[in-house]
Amino acid sequence: MYAGIFLLIFAVCILLVGLYMFTGHKLNILTWRAAFKHLTINEWKNIGKWTMISSIPITIFSIILIILQVD
Numbered sequence: 001m002y003a004g005i006f007l008l009i010f011a012v013c014i015l016l017v018g019l020y021m022f023t024g025h026k027l028n029i030l031t032w033r034a035a036f037k038h039l040t041i042n043e044w045k046n047i048g049k050w051t052m053i054s055s056i057p058i059t060i061f062s063i064i065l066i067i068l069q070v071d
Contacts, residue, residue: 003065004062004063004064004065004066004069005062005066007058007061007062007065008059008062008063008066010058010062011055011058011059011062012055012059014051014052014054014055014058015052015055015059017051018048018049018050018051018052018053018054018055019048019052020048021044021045021047021048021051022044022045022048022049022051022052023045023048024041024044024045025044026039026044
């Protein structure tokens with residue numbers, strides 16, 4: 001049961017970071033890399049969208065773990 005809860009918390013954190021980037025904010029932890037230094041707002045929104053989408057399978061897997069109570 002704890003594995004499902006921890007995965008759900010992790011998925012929510014990923015979702016919140018994706019939402020932060022989707023609103024057009026730059027993540028300072030990523031901007032030190034040369035590939036992320038000169039991104040436009042639309043590119044940050046695209047990265048944020050795909051980050052939020054990538055949290056969906058983790059959320060589904062965590063809900064399955066909570067339902068089945070697999071540790």
